[in-house]
Amino acid sequence: MQTTIPDFKDTEIAFSYLSDKELKQMSWLFSMMNKPWLVNVGSSVGRWAVQWNIPFARPIVKATLFRQFVGGESLLKSMGTIEKLAHYKTLTILDYGVEAKEAEVDFNATLRENLRAIEFASGNEHVPVVSTKISGLASNPLLEKVQRGDTLSRSEEEAYKAVVKRVEAISLAAFEKGVSVFFDAEESWVQKPIDELVNSMMRRFNKERAVIYNTFQLYRHDRLAYMIETAEAARSEGWIFGSKIVRGAYMEKERLRAKEMGYPSPIFPDKVSTDKAYDEALRYLVEHVDTIASCNATHNAESCMKMATWIDELRIDRNHPHLNFSQLYGMSDHLTFNLADCGYNVAKYVPYGRVEEVIPYLLRRAQENASVTGEMSRELDLIHKEMKRRELV
Numbered sequence: 001m002q003t004t005i006p007d008f009k010d011t012e013i014a015f016s017y018l019s020d021k022e023l024k025q026m027s028w029l030f031s032m033m034n035k036p037w038l039v040n041v042g043s044s045v046g047r048w049a050v051q052w053n054i055p056f057a058r059p060i061v062k063a064t065l066f067r068q069f070v071g072g073e074s075l076l077k078s079m080g081t082i083e084k085l086a087h088y089k090t091l092t093i094l095d096y097g098v099e100a101k102e103a104e105v106d107f108n109a110t111l112r113e114n115l116r117a118i119e120f121a122s123g124n125e126h127v128p129v130v131s132t133k134i135s136g137l138a139s140n141p142l143l144e145k146v147q148r149g150d151t152l153s154r155s156e157e158e159a160y161k162a163v164v165k166r167v168e169a170i171s172l173a174a175f176e177k178g179v180s181v182f183f184d185a186e187e188s189w190v191q192k193p194i195d196e197l198v199n200s201m202m203r204r205f206n207k208e209r210a211v212i213y214n215t216f217q218l219y220r221h222d223r224l225a226y227m228i229e230t231a232e233a234a235r236s237e238g239w240i241f242g243s244k245i246v247r248g249a250y251m252e253k254e255r256l257r258a259k260e261m262g263y264p265s266p267i268f269p270d271k272v273s274t275d276k277a278y279d280e281a282l283r284y285l286v287e288h289v290d291t292i293a294s295c296n297a298t299h300n301a302e303s304c305m306k307m308a309t310w311i312d313e314l315r316i317d318r319n320h321p322h323l324n325f326s327q328l329y330g331m332s333d334h335l336t337f338n339l340a341d342c343g344y345n346v347a348k349y350v351p352y353g354r355v356e357e358v359i360p361y362l363l364r365r366a367q368e369n370a371s372v373t374g375e376m377s378r379e380l381d382l383i384h385k386e387m388k389r390r391e392l393v
Contacts, residue, residue: 006308006338008301011386013341014334017088020392027383029064034380058355065362069330070097071350075120078352081329085348086126089340093182093326094121095131097351097358102139104162110136111166115173122177129213131182131349132170134194138163143190164197171201175211182244182295185215188254188266199230206240210293210322213242218278219251220266227281235291244295244326245281247274279306286310286323293322297349299332308344318343334382 008014015023071092072078082092096113114132121127135143142159145152152160174181183198185191198214205211216227227243234241251267258265268274282303285294287310296307304325311318327336329348340346351361387393 003312004342005312006305006342006344008305008334008338009382009385010338011334011382011389014337014382015386016337017084017333020390023383023387023390024392026068027380027387029068030380030383034377061359061362062355066355066358069328069351069362070358071329071352073352073354075117075352078350081350082124082126085350088337089346090336091129091345091347092127093129093131093347093349094127095349095351096136097353097361098136102141104159107137107139107162107166111169114170118170118173118177118179118181121179127179129180129182129347130174131184133184133186134163134167134197135186135190137166137170140190143193146193147190167197167201171205171212175205180209180211180213180242182213183215185217185246185248187250187257188220189257195226195230202234202242203237203239206234206242207238208240210240210242213244213293213295215244215246215297216281217246217248217250218281219248219268219274221268221273221277222266224277224281228284231284231288231292241292242294243285243292244297245278245285246297247278247300275300275303278303282307283310286314286316289314289316289320289322293324295324295326295347297326299327299335301335304335304339308339308342311344319345321345331379334379 018026071081071094075094078092078094085092094117096110096117098110098113101107110132114130117130121130139159142156142163145156146160170181173179183194186194195214198212201212202214214230216223218224227245231241231243248267254267255265258267268277278298278300282296283306285292285296286307296303298304307323307325308318311320311323316323324345324347325335325339326347326349327333329350336346336348351358353361384393
């Protein structure tokens, strides 16, 4: 068992996968994203320019945001990214980066792509997981109606049966192909039917290994209790609970909707409370490693260090298949590669898709990074530290 503790300030390990040219390009891009006004203007212009096929817009996006945050335009074109990550002891979680649409033809197209991704992953030992969103397989208005308990029309009932069949098809394929699936968490007003669908798939397919994982957003004040409740149900019913934890992605939208509609916000009032709930969830997952397979999906260095420390304190093998870390491709390399170098299970969440398909994802990455200036400044500091070490500045 390794005893070296990860050093998240070790930039030589963090950026060893980048050439001098690539490191300089990353420094330039992150410097641009550290200017919120520039990101806001660029996002509006970029979305419009690609949508209307303005000359040079697509090559510019592909040479900047796409290169940084996307694995490739297709599964096969992502192979270079997957192999490069594997060389540095890091696995890949594949995600078809197209945003949800509202037509049955689009839902079926997303289903087919998810099945292709599972087939692809089954033949690549470096891709253990495919990630997907149920809102890519169902319309949000339908999910909202199901959550409210409204009576569905005959056509809506048929549409929801089709949703269930899509989720079943993905889950069955993963079960048969030896792959796992992460189902993402979404907004609170559609999360209940997502939970019910994912739980039903876990009951069916997680008897011998963790095929299906649900995702828990710990900025919601009810999710820690719900996660533990689900874990206890799994233990009593004899199936393995798959849990991916995140802090959360829809805070502003959640609080605004709650205010406009006059109900209590489901989000903790401050970051301290969210961090406390997150770390409690994390500790619970590590302590119940025999019956729970988990993924600590975070860019928070403290949460990564706590999990790494707890694994060692409890004398659990660092490469235990039920204990995993993950970060988004193109971000937080100081966490990913230092954890991997110390023998922990780490994966990058790697989106793929054509430039015009992943533009919403890319612009969200840029906007989120610009809004969290502390994190972006921290990443820039590490990049500049490595550039100085290499004598590039």
